[in-house]
Amino acid sequence: MDKVITVSREFGSGGRELGVRLAEHFGIPFYDKELISMAADHADMAETAFQHYDEKLPDMHDPLDRHYYNPFSAVYKVPMSDQIFVAQSSFIRRLAEQGPCVIVGRCADRVLTDSVNLFIYAKMKDRVKRMVSLEPEADPQEMEKRIREVDRKRKDYYQYYTGAQWGRAQNYHLCVESGLVGVDGCLRAALAYLGEN
């Protein structure tokens, strides 16, 4: 593998697992939430800010984002969430320069220009089942609510920062549904697509 692999994912469909296993297969670094503290370090900004604004849109009701809308404030001319997006994107590009890796989420498929882009998704019932098997104490109805909420945020975030449509097949090289064949089947398909085995 001589390219960066990006994994976009519907919440609960197994994107992190697919990414980890691809990285293991190729023996290359894997970045998901790990990106947050690394990018914060790199930008010399507070990690808590990166955590708070990770994959989130500017919010007028958020005091740090609101400064943007306040013409009398000289502190922030750019909403905090936008600053974080810019810092994170520049960090993602720097990672990619260092060599092949797997990056999950954070619009990496649009931030980079020469990556191989995967999208993984599944029907709601299959995602609830998968998440409840990972968190047995979770209530399925609450889980479905959480899935819808996270998906909506990711979709809004992606569309706000990239102008592209989240989940449109043509944005990615390979899109795999994990309900029918599990993450195993998706991994097999991705490796075959990438010319492995």
Place this chain on the structure above:
Amino acid sequence: MDKVITVSREFGSGGRELGVRLAEHFGIPFYDKELISMAADHADMAETAFQHYDEKLPDMHDPLDRHYYNPFSAVYKVPMSDQIFVAQSSFIRRLAEQGPCVIVGRCADRVLTDSVNLFIYAKMKDRVKRMVSLEPEADPQEMEKRIREVDRKRKDYYQYYTGAQWGRAQNYHLCVESGLVGVDGCLRAALAYLGEN
């Protein structure tokens, strides 16, 4: 393979070739344009009508479709294109009852309820290149125009008859971009996804 495989495709991306090779691999029947005359036979309607209305929307300027809009006509209460869609869909369901096969286009992914649905696509430049290599006398600019036109018709047709969004990853089980890895790579990915090799 114990299921019907449907292949939706952007024009010029290699959908027919992918379908033929999948059918060969599994030793199951393949249907693309073949469906037209078979469905016409089955419905006891003229093959020319099926050809004319294949993957086309109702058109008010078409005399046979227009009857629909004429309250004094007793001949057709349903536009010809809709009649053909209904006849073709019922024929597709009948084919699926006979056992596994590969069906290209014609909304088969939505007409059937238990098929494995593939979508194949590629960037415009790669599709023009592929089509010009298959039809060396074709002019690349004219080819691009033709690709855009056929895509627009297919998209309108799909969205009109299914209410679903053409090319939305979540409508399909596996979506493959053929520009990066060719139809070969897409076939490998599809077979791996389906548990082959």
